[in-house]
Amino acid sequence: MSLLPRPVSQTTDASAPPFRLSAHSVIRTDPSAATTARILAEALRASTGFALPVEPIGTEEVVDSVGTDITLSIDPSLSTTSGAYRLTAAASGVEIVGADADGVHHGTQTLRQLLPPDNWAPMAGAQDWIITATVVDDAPRFAYRGAMLDVARHFFTVAQVQRFIDQIAALKLNHLHLHLTDDQGWRLEIAGWPELTRIGAATAVGGGEGGSYSADDYRAIIEYATARRVTIVPEIDVPGHTNAVLAAYPELNPDGVAREPYTGTEVGFSSLDIHAESTYEFLDDVFTQLAAMTPGPYLHLGGDEALATPEADFLHFARRVSELVATTGKTAIAWHEFGASRELASGTIGQYWNYVSPEHGHADKLRSFVDQGGQVVMSPADAAYLDMQYPDIATAGLTWADGPTSVERSAVWEPTDIVEGVGEQDILGVEAPLWTETVPDVQTLEFLVFPRIASIAEIGWSERRAPDWSDFRVRLAELAQSWSAAGIAFHRSPEVSWL
Numbered sequence: 001m002s003l004l005p006r007p008v009s010q011t012t013d014a015s016a017p018p019f020r021l022s023a024h025s026v027i028r029t030d031p032s033a034a035t036t037a038r039i040l041a042e043a044l045r046a047s048t049g050f051a052l053p054v055e056p057i058g059t060e061e062v063v064d065s066v067g068t069d070i071t072l073s074i075d076p077s078l079s080t081t082s083g084a085y086r087l088t089a090a091a092s093g094v095e096i097v098g099a100d101a102d103g104v105h106h107g108t109q110t111l112r113q114l115l116p117p118d119n120w121a122p123m124a125g126a127q128d129w130i131i132t133a134t135v136v137d138d139a140p141r142f143a144y145r146g147a148m149l150d151v152a153r154h155f156f157t158v159a160q161v162q163r164f165i166d167q168i169a170a171l172k173l174n175h176l177h178l179h180l181t182d183d184q185g186w187r188l189e190i191a192g193w194p195e196l197t198r199i200g201a202a203t204a205v206g207g208g209e210g211g212s213y214s215a216d217d218y219r220a221i222i223e224y225a226t227a228r229r230v231t232i233v234p235e236i237d238v239p240g241h242t243n244a245v246l247a248a249y250p251e252l253n254p255d256g257v258a259r260e261p262y263t264g265t266e267v268g269f270s271s272l273d274i275h276a277e278s279t280y281e282f283l284d285d286v287f288t289q290l291a292a293m294t295p296g297p298y299l300h301l302g303g304d305e306a307l308a309t310p311e312a313d314f315l316h317f318a319r320r321v322s323e324l325v326a327t328t329g330k331t332a333i334a335w336h337e338f339g340a341s342r343e344l345a346s347g348t349i350g351q352y353w354n355y356v357s358p359e360h361g362h363a364d365k366l367r368s369f370v371d372q373g374g375q376v377v378m379s380p381a382d383a384a385y386l387d388m389q390y391p392d393i394a395t396a397g398l399t400w401a402d403g404p405t406s407v408e409r410s411a412v413w414e415p416t417d418i419v420e421g422v423g424e425q426d427i428l429g430v431e432a433p434l435w436t437e438t439v440p441d442v443q444t445l446e447f448l449v450f451p452r453i454a455s456i457a458e459i460g461w462s463e464r465r466a467p468d469w470s471d472f473r474v475r476l477a478e479l480a481q482s483w484s485a486a487g488i489a490f491h492r493s494p495e496v497s498w499l
């Protein structure tokens, strides 16, 4: 099997005896990779039916050494790049050495791509679990490789988010941005603000019942993600996209009157009251609590499409709120509109959503984050947005970002070629967002996300090269066999010769 994302190097020796996973195989692990070992063992037990005990390295007995073990270890001297690993598969066993715990985790994802795709199928039944003798040396290009899930327009349960985490982690993505609030819903319980979830969470696009995460739910998502080396990036979108808050708390409106709940799909009509001190007291409480609940380094504060906020107010707000988030000890991330302010908290990260060829003004706003000591995350809407329609079928998705997005278009863009003056060192990484105005359920989610999520994985992970669609589409077809085995309802786009 070939690999996606493409590794730094892979050598394969078809003439050497292969590795064979068996009923005698043991997973041996360095203590600091024990969680990764447990997760690997649980997955492979489910498909192969083998016992696959997890044991510490160094407890082997000579009689045990039948050459079918998988060994996970950490060696910081392997590489200074977090996430780097080396995988060696031979008749004598599989060795995965990570530069750190992330590296071991990524190595186990490579292992699963090298095994027959049925290792993703529950109870796959008897077969030859063989890997051709191979050595993979690998490391990521960008530190931030993300997907975004909008749980505000339509709500997704903890179990559904966890399934999504498994799916992105398999592609070596390591950040999940949760868009937790929007006009149509507020999805996270905040102590002392019960109406946010009592009123603000009771709606969704199209009039569905909505939903929200309790503090325990949020913790369950965080723990699940952390075990899979995925950092949760929570977003509270302000000052626009705030109708749900304004419906929940009349006192946050300039006229003191609660807004009507909203279940449509327009954007740009709501705004917090920029001049009321109560707005900042509210936000201080929300972001302080969110920081305490979130182990990752980032809090996303939105900032997009604040079309109902006068420009001077927006600049004032951007300065204050980026400062307020920085005060929590986290690094703020904002959509690139915040770059209109030249007084952001130093180090604020900008997330770019305009096109691969920037329209007027957008590039300047992104560059402003770099000028102010921050990095950027690239999510060009016409290539990276997962909620755009496919060209061949209009059942779900939007078309505003230069029409439908083909799988090829999602795969062939280069992050450093978009905004002049924003180069490799300025780019923290890439992210593919799924907005969910047209996504009411998991089936639609998987249809839009797969296969295009593989493109962001490759662009974020693999070394820069001239895009090679003909090579990518062949590896994509192989990868999709594991999606079929896992029961993922991916879109069988006519651009790819599915196997």
Ligand code: TNX
Pocket (backbone or CB within 6 Å): 267, 304, 305, 335, 353, 381, 385, 387, 398, 435, 436, 437
């Ligand atoms: C724009 S681009 C939005 C979202 C919508 C999305 C739909 C950006 C940061 N915001 O509010 O859901 O388009 O594609």
